[in-house]
Amino acid sequence: MTEPSLEFVNCPDANGGHRMAYWQWGQPDAGHVVVCAHGLSRQGRDFDVLARALLARGAEKGAGTDQRGVRVICPDVVGRGKSDWLKDPMGYQIPNYAADMLAMLTQVKPTTLDWIGTSMGGLIGMVMAGQPGLPLTVPIRRLILNDVGPVLQWASLVRIGDFLGKTMRFASVQQAADAMWAISTGFGPHTPEQWLALSQPMVKPMTDAQGGVAMHYDPAIAVPFKTVTQESAAQGEAAVWALYDNISAQTLLLRGEQSDLLSPQTALAMTQRGPKARLVEFAGVGHAPTFVANYQAYTGTSFIFD
Secondary structure, eight states, X not given: OOSOEEEEEEEOOTTSOEEEEEEEEEOTTOSEEEEEEOOTTOOGGGGHHHHHHHHHHHXXXXXXXXXXXXXXXXXXXXXXXXXXXXXXXXXXXXXXHHHHHHHHHHHHOOSEEEEEEETHHHHHHHHHHHSTTOOOSSOEEEEEEESOOSOOOHHHHHHHHHXXXXXXXXXXXXXXXXXXXXXXXXXXXXXXXXXXXXXXGGEEEOOSTTOSEEESSOGGGHHHHTTOOHHHHHHXXXXXXXXXXXXXXXXXXXXXXXXXXXXXXXXXXXXXXXXXXXXXXXXXOOSOOOSOSHHHHHHHHHHHHO
16 A cells, blocks of 8 residues: 555543544554654654554565454544544643543554554653553553653753744745754754655645645644643652553663764663663664654564564
8 A cells, every 4th residue: 555544433531522533544444553653743744754664564574463454553642634623722731632542442453552653642652551451452562662662851851842832824845844844953964855845745835815724733733732840840750750660561662873862861761660671773864753754664673673
């Protein structure tokens, strides 16, 4: 399958519920499911290159762990991409995102489950893998945490908060891509063609008289983010470490060598406690690796299938 199908799942909330979109690659009935969860202001099409690589590697390995093949599921976390926007912006928080993922997995029905999470998607993955008593049909078997851990550097959170939620409108997709590159150089080297492909799903066409394109996400995702203080972030670290320490899945930690979000000290600690993650660092990359480069995609697919 060279293109994914767009699927939806109905998720409950206090205001009548919402729909979450997800992009499904591979055979619709494949039991081996790899969930790829994106970062804070991103969306599920970030993983197009990785999804194709996972399907190809699964085919090489004889359909992975399931004779029906491998399915790659890339959700648009609520408020992003093709998903609904919430009526209450304070709903844009990790526990609610995890609840939506449980609803999605109930619909998807995996028999083998792996999780790849970039930044926010990795935090959601830690909840899914480390929270006791969650009604998962199967536990997460292998977990990839992409440039994220229990301790997030405050300076990086401030940097992200500076642009998150701003209403941005552009005359063209190329203009939007250029603007996003100015704040995303930490993603590491990309060709102009690769960056444009990553940028196209990040905007949506506007239908009013002004025309042009605007960012895909609800600006209100910034509302709960901006309530976080340095003190509250530090207080929350113990809870996230507790989740991490509960993880039994085989875990791979990826880190951009120049990351300003995940420090070398936190990455080292993650190799020494909990699931004792295997650490791989990518030179010339900050926050966060995109899996577009061949060596990054190979690292991810090898961990899932080897």
